Amino acid sequence: KSLQLDSIESLASALKQGIFSNIVVLIGAGISTAAGIPDFRTPKTGLYDNLDKYSLPHPTAVFDIEFFRRNPQPFYKVAKELMPISPEPTFAHRFLSVLNEKGMLRRIYSQNVDGLELAAGVAPSRLVQAHGSMASAHCIDCHAEIAIDKVKQAIQNDQIPVCENCTGVVKPDIVFFGEGLKERFFTLSIDDLRCADLLLIIGTSLVVMPVASLPAMVHDQVPRVLINMEPSGDIGTRPNDLLLLGDCQETIKRLASLCGWQDEIQRQKL
Numbered sequence: 052k053s054l055q056l057d058s059i060e061s062l063a064s065a066l067k068q069g070i071f072s073n074i075v076v077l078i079g080a081g082i083s084t085a086a087g088i089p090d091f092r093t094p095k096t097g098l099y100d101n102l103d104k105y106s107l108p109h110p111t112a113v114f115d116i117e118f119f120r121r122n123p124q125p126f127y128k129v130a131k132e133l134m135p136i137s138p139e140p141t142f143a144h145r146f147l148s149v150l151n152e153k154g155m156l157r158r159i160y161s162q163n164v165d166g167l168e169l170a171a172g173v174a175p176s177r178l179v180q181a182h183g184s185m186a187s188a189h190c191i192d193c194h195a196e197i198a199i200d201k202v203k204q205a206i207q208n209d210q211i212p213v214c215e216n217c218t219g220v221v222k223p224d225i226v227f228f229g230e231g232l233k234e235r236f237f238t239l240s241i242d243d244l245r246c247a248d249l250l251l252i253i254g255t256s257l258v259v260m261p262v263a264s265l266p267a268m269v270h271d272q273v274p275r276v277l278i279n280m281e282p283s284g285d286i287g288t289r290p291n292d293l294l295l296l297g298d299c300q301e302t303i304k305r306l307a308s309l310c311g312w313q314d315e316i317q318r319q320k321l
């Protein structure tokens with residue numbers, strides 16, 4: 052018999068009872084806006100609405116590998132403007148870490164490159180950084196690794212970091228349009244989604260492939276819960292889908308309080 056979740060209360064009750072042991076979580080930029088990092092596609096505040104001054108052929112060119120090879124400057128200007136120097140994990144990130152501690156989490160698929168899942172204490176083995184991370188960097192020509200602190204320093208000084216070996220341009224290890232995802236994404240995702248007993252989707256517009264294809268891979272009877280400002284993807288088209296629309300931090304605070312986990316999550320901050 053499939054589990055029917057029709058409200059935040061029924062979700063909280065199922066979580067509290069420990070019904071789930073293979074939760075798969077899919078997150079995007081909306082989970083990190085409360086940490087001061089803008090998302091991409093929200094009109095006015097999203098990054099793609101604020102790139103006029105860079106005279107790009109189209110907004111996503113800022114993360115396009117061919118464009119970056121010719122002109123890395125817009126990416127580095129945006130990186131300086133957009134990345135707070137040391138962002139703090141949000142309540143929602145810490146909620147995910149508590150799911151991990153409770154042994155309920157199978158995997159988090161994150162499209163974010165901010166590393167806030169790890170900063171919140173999620174075990175690296177439980178995380179797939181589908182679009183890479185800002186925690187390391189390589190030369191795009193000779194592929195030498197460049198110390199990330201040097202890259203961050205250059206960004207702060209309005210310089211474009213350059214490889215000391217070959218003078219090639221350096222790129223943080225984030226996946227650009229035109230690049231493939233890491234093997235880890237493909238090796239883990241099929242089994243993870245097949246075994247999922249709950250899919251939580253938080254703060255993503257579900258438009259960028261292949262991550263956007265993951266929600267279709269869970270079994271029909273498995274609940275899919277969307278915690279987002281607006282509807283996204285095809286969530287809502289299956290009988291076991293639940294939409295919790297609004298600010299994800301507020302929704303997750305309410306969820307945590309219904310579960311009685313709020314103190315645990317607050318304590319984690321210390």
Ligand code: OAD
Nearest residue numbers: 079080081090091092114162254255256259279280298299
């Ligand atoms: P988007 O900007 O496309 O979508 C963010 C979603 O989060 C939107 O649906 C927002 O409404 C929602 N949102 C924003 N703030 C929220 C909040 N406080 N509470 C709840 N919902 C909120 O970002 P992603 O889906 O992550 O890839 O974008 C996917 C990929 O596109 C990114 O990884 C990036 C981008 O191009 C690359 O650069 C390769």
